[in-house]
Amino acid sequence: MSREPSTAGFPADADVVAADLERPETLPAALDGAQRVFLYAKPDGIDGFVAAAESAGVRHVVLLSSGAVTHSEPERNPIAVMHAVVESALEKSELAWTFIRPGMFATNALWWWQRSIREEGVVRLPYPHARTAPVHEKDLAALAVTALTVPGHEGQAYAVPGPQALTLREQVRQIGAAIGREIGIREISVEQARSELRNTMPPFAIDAVLGAWEAGAADEPEVSTIVEQVTGRPSHTFAQWAADHAADFR
Numbered sequence: 001m002s003r004e005p006s007t008a009g010f011p012a013d014a015d016v017v018a019a020d021l022e023r024p025e026t027l028p029a030a031l032d033g034a035q036r037v038f039l040y041a042k043p044d045g046i047d048g049f050v051a052a053a054e055s056a057g058v059r060h061v062v063l064l065s066s067g068a069v070t071h072s073e074p075e076r077n078p079i080a081v082m083h084a085v086v087e088s089a090l091e092k093s094e095l096a097w098t099f100i101r102p103g104m105f106a107t108n109a110l111w112w113w114q115r116s117i118r119e120e121g122v123v124r125l126p127y128p129h130a131r132t133a134p135v136h137e138k139d140l141a142a143l144a145v146t147a148l149t150v151p152g153h154e155g156q157a158y159a160v161p162g163p164q165a166l167t168l169r170e171q172v173r174q175i176g177a178a179i180g181r182e183i184g185i186r187e188i189s190v191e192q193a194r195s196e197l198r199n200t201m202p203p204f205a206i207d208a209v210l211g212a213w214e215a216g217a218a219d220e221p222e223v224s225t226i227v228e229q230v231t232g233r234p235s236h237t238f239a240q241w242a243a244d245h246a247a248d249f250r
Contacts, residue, residue: 024048031056103161106134130216136236178242
């Protein structure tokens with residue numbers, strides 16, 4: 001499903017339909033005949049999606065949610081609020097559901113560091129020793145596919161941090177190893193980091209990222225083997241993610 005099927009970039013043999021989660025009137029045709037749906041958390045229009053899915057006979061929805069919904073005081077976190085609204089709507093519906101709640105995406109490194117690595121060969125960090133547990137997008141996809149195609153995942157909420165706790169410095173070094181050159185690391189203030197992140201991220205996301213880095217400087221983040229437990233294969237490491245995305249940093 002895409003708002004703009006002609007520019008969506010799907011393979012030629014894919015059956016692509018036009019629809020927009022913020023325009024519920026476009027959903028019935030897209031959901032016609034569908035029994036299972038993989039859904040992105042979009043609060044605007046979620047009630048329309050639920051109504052259309054129930055009417056179309058959809059049985060099971062797998063939602064890409066966020067681990068932020070389980071944090072203390074989630075009401076103060078815009079990311080948590082956004083995903084909690086969608087989770088709540090699905091829980092109150094007639095649809096079976098599975099929630100995938102990732103922690104820090106490994107792909108966030110593209111938002112944070114791609115430009116400075118490509119243009120300067122340098123990464124500036126406010127907390128170089130902060131630890132996070134990045135999760136590879138391939139692992140989230142594998143969880144979603146398993147939940148959609150293998151019975152028994154209905155009503156489950158899977159917390160999905162990555163398999164390793166690494167410092168930000170270690171993550172940058174692993175990107176450097178993947179692209180075959182050393183990347184400089186410079187320590188900067190939190191306000192300097194906030195200013196730099198404004199070039200690539202919205203304000204609410206910047207607050208969440210800086211908060212996670214600050215927490216990771218004080219405490220060891222959780223890691224998880226849930227991907228292996230559910231899919232039967234090991235999680236991808238951050239080094240594997242860096243190798244997969246080496247071309248993005250060159």
